[in-house]
Ligand SMILES: Nc1ncnc2c1ncn2[C@@H]1O[C@H](COP(=O)(O)OP(=O)(O)OP(=O)(O)O)[C@@H](O)[C@H]1O
């Protein structure tokens with residue numbers, strides 16, 4: 053089992069689109085895949101048409117009083133399951149705060165189902181908080197979608213520094229940054245990409261274009277690989293996925 | 301996870317009329333409607349049936365490409381199109397994907413054989429909730445055999461995980477509105493019953509004489525040997541040598557257990573020659589295993605030591621190539637050629653397969669079951685004697701006895717009651733895995749140590765230290781396996797297994813009731 057978390061301190065950069073679409077690509081290749089929607093807003097849950105509700109409440113999972121497995125819903129795609137968001141996740145930080153060993157909680161919940169899955173994607177809300185620290189502990193890699201702008205450069209480096217300064221907390225966490233919502237026609241985008249790649253040669257080659265096909269996920273309520281199979285945007289997730297696998 | 305519900309549709313009627321009734325009550329969406337010729341594929345020993353999975357090869361009537369679906373009780377594990385458009389025979393014919401790689405590991409170098417074939421109309425419908433989310437799938441399946449015998453129309457309701465209560469509600473509705481009778485028989489089993497044991501692709505049947513059955517299985521094993529032979533010579537894919545050796549080992553078991561069935565003089569001669577054939581391939585197989593497992597062993601060392609081992613990998617490759625080339629010399633020798641053609645001649649000599657032993661013309665099932673029982677008794681007896689203090693050699697001997705039982709069960713698998721067979725094979729394979737791990741880690745540890753001698757002459761101390769680390773790890777793995785022995789043996793030496801031994805003989809009803 054490998055745990056991959058889509059993460060960025062900034063909001064609206066394509067974290068959820070990445071988690072949903074990469075999970076779909078991985079499952080279509082025959083891997084057993086789980087997506088855990090940790091964002092109380094439940095965007096990933098919405099894309100899979102699942103109702104944003106966990107029986108017994110999300111708290112019970114984090115507390116360990118119900119098994120993660122009991123909250124799992126199959127999506128409409130073979131080998132692809134979901135732990136839906138629960139509105140009460142907005143209190144996740146609070147529960148983690150008063151749980152014993154808060155940072156180990158998410159990892160422990162995942163271990164209950166680890167034998168059933170090859171890849172588990174965690175879709176995180178934007179922030180640095182107790183939840184994200186618990187996610188850093190649980191994950192083998194962070195997938196960091198980055199829009200090529202100055203601000204993104206700063207947040208990317210902020211994350212890098214955070215991880216560097218907390219080596220005991222993050223164990224062997226890999227940071228896999230890549231460009232998201234890229235507009236090839238914008239000179240600024242091209243310039244920032246070159247700059248950021250020079251500063252951070254470890255960034256992934258693959259990029260996700262800014263594309264109305266991807267935006268339409270909200271209308272179709274499906275991963276792009278389902279309604280837009282073969283499109284440029286769909287293929288961009290496929291090549292990003294094969295590159296990520298070589299880095300794990 | 302809740303189970304698939306399966307019904308026979310008893311109302312006279314086609315899809316359309318059944319659907320018309322259902323759409324009044326449930327939100328339905330057609331997912332697919334296919335007319336296909338489909339076949340079930342499995343190994344001769346029924347490896348997939350034993351894991352409760354099925355592998356289906358479908359060719360569409362008219363346009364379209366063939367596809368392969370591996371499923372567990374109606375749930376698709378993986379589905380992919382088949383470029384070759386023909387039934388996969390070797391593991392290499394499977395589409396490349398993570399899930400098919402899992403399937404390949406399960407099949408473990410065996411060939412696939414074609415099972416029953418039917419013409420089918422299959423409709424898959426999704427039941428949707430108010431968010432248009434699928435909560436369950438309906439599968440309508442109308443099939444007829446190639447001779448045109450129509451089979452009952454099946455309706456399967458496959459609940460999606462996490463939607464059990466929805467599936468129950470749907471089921472109630474369906475049962476109220478369509479004439480159904482509950483059925484525990486999946487289509488594959490229906491087909492098998494309709495076509496009869498005659499069509500059993502293994503070529504075995506319970507009515508055969510012991511000698512004919514031995515003959516059939518030996519011919520199949522010989523085919524595996526010839527199929528893999530050129531691959532063994534080329535040495536490109538370790539899987540070929542592995543398959544080759546498994547077939548040799550099985551032939552040896554059949555010869556060993558062929559007393560009073562096979563002509564004694566030939567039996568002695570070929571036992572001797574097959575033993576030789578097995579032995580000359582062992583060093584190459586061991587070297588393959590070092591190479592295959594080395595990266596994983598190395599990965600657990602600290603980074604600095606990993607780099608120290610780089611030169612040793614070259615030693616391993618060189619050693620493997622040396623083994624391969626001496627093996628090829630032996631395989632191309634006159635001895636091997638003469639033995640090979642004598643064997644083929646023996647197989648094609650019809651007279652050699654009747655009345656050459658006291659049991660030759662006895663019904664095979666009785667003979668095989670007696671031998672299986674004997675092998676089982678011995679394994680249980682000798683396994684029971686093993687204690688924490690027993691020397692390693694007694695575990696190695698036990699492994700051989702386990703192999704004998706396993707190969708007898710697998711080679712004649714199609715003759716037995718499948719459920720009883722699976723009940724015995726599952727814990728037996730686990731036991732063999734543990735014994736194998738114990739022996740392999742020991743053999744590998746010793747071999748690596750010896751090969752490390754080559755480095756000693758170059759005075760590469762860091763590499764030697766790192767190999768010491770690897771060998772130590774092998775030792776840890778070996779003693780873990782050893783500690784697990786009593787647990788896995790306990791699961792094999794168990795009342796359930798003993799009862800299954802008594803149920804191996806197929807009874808009339810066992811084809812029908814599955815659970
Ligand atoms: N590559 C893209 N091209 C165009 N639009 C995109 C792309 N990726 C995502 N979007 C759209 O941008 C919006 C934000 O994307 P998404 O929800 O994936 O980001 P996020 O980082 O998960 O946001 P949040 O921080 O709110 O969780 C969505 O409306 C989505 O449809």
Ligand SMILES: [Mg+2]
Nearest residue numbers: 067068091095
């Ligand atoms: Mg999001």
